[in-house]
Amino acid sequence: MAFNRICIIYSRISYTLAMILLIAIVIAAVLSTVLWSLVVYKLWKLQASPPTPNSLPEAHGNGSVNGSVDAGQVSPELQTAAQRGGWVVSERCRHPLYALVCVHTRPPAWQLRAALRDTLFEEAAAVRFNWTVVFFVDRRDGGQGEDPWLNVEADTTGDVVVLPFEDGHRNLTTKWVAAMQWVETHCPGVERIVRIDDDVFAEPFKVCLMYDAYNALDP
Numbered sequence: 001m002a003f004n005r006i007c008i009i010y011s012r013i014s015y016t017l018a019m020i021l022l023i024a025i026v027i028a029a030v031l032s033t034v035l036w037s038l039v040v041y042k043l044w045k046l047q048a049s050p051p052t053p054n055s056l057p058e059a060h061g062n063g064s065v066n067g068s069v070d071a072g073q074v075s076p077e078l079q080t081a082a083q084r085g086g087w088v089v090s091e092r093c094r095h096p097l098y099a100l101v102c103v104h105t106r107p108p109a110w111q112l113r114a115a116l117r118d119t120l121f122e123e124a125a126a127v128r129f130n131w132t133v134v135f136f137v138d139r140r141d142g143g144q145g146e147d148p149w150l151n152v153e154a155d156t157t158g159d160v161v162v163l164p165f166e167d168g169h170r171n172l173t174t175k176w177v178a179a180m181q182w183v184e185t186h187c188p189g190v191e192r193i194v195r196i197d198d199d200v201f202a203e204p205f206k207v208c209l210m211y212d213a214y215n216a217l218d219p
Helices: 002-048 076-081 087-092 110-118 123-129 148-157 169-186 204-217
Strands: 099-105 131-141 160-167 193-197
Touching: 087 131, 099 110, 099 169, 110 131, 110 148, 123 131, 123 204, 131 169, 148 160, 160 169
Parallel strands: 099 131, 099 193, 131 160
Antiparallel strands: none
């Protein structure tokens, strides 16, 4: 009798646990479907009516920003590149910033970009140091073709500017000129520009100290 009772209790417990597990799986599936639907809707909305440069502040005057070139001296390809991506950064540049951090990156390095967003440029750090980040990335990676997920990342995060070049050392100068052209157009009021690569982690306090020391030397 005792053994039979134990078997009955065990079977009831197993049934209860199985039902709980089934309910948890159903809830997880529903939440996953809802979240995915929100992501798809967000991407559709961005593609349907993305922010355009016409709605953003234009550069004033004929000056240059930290070594950028005049718009009349760049090729039409560079001028076109200066109008793509980075819509969140453009919005943040409406307000005074301590610094704009320009990160040179490659299409497949999305994990490095995500790591920087989660550390140096997460919300608390961005508020503490009053800076923002923009990632400049070439559309093609060494002849491997275009990465379809790159445009999705750029549309979703708003901090990626996709340039119409092939990634490589020969295009580094062209890439930097295009980056400065974009900065001059969309962030004309920024006073400090920090340029780093995607595999570099800058110590924020030392960066601020360096710029403050440099400004102190400026008569």
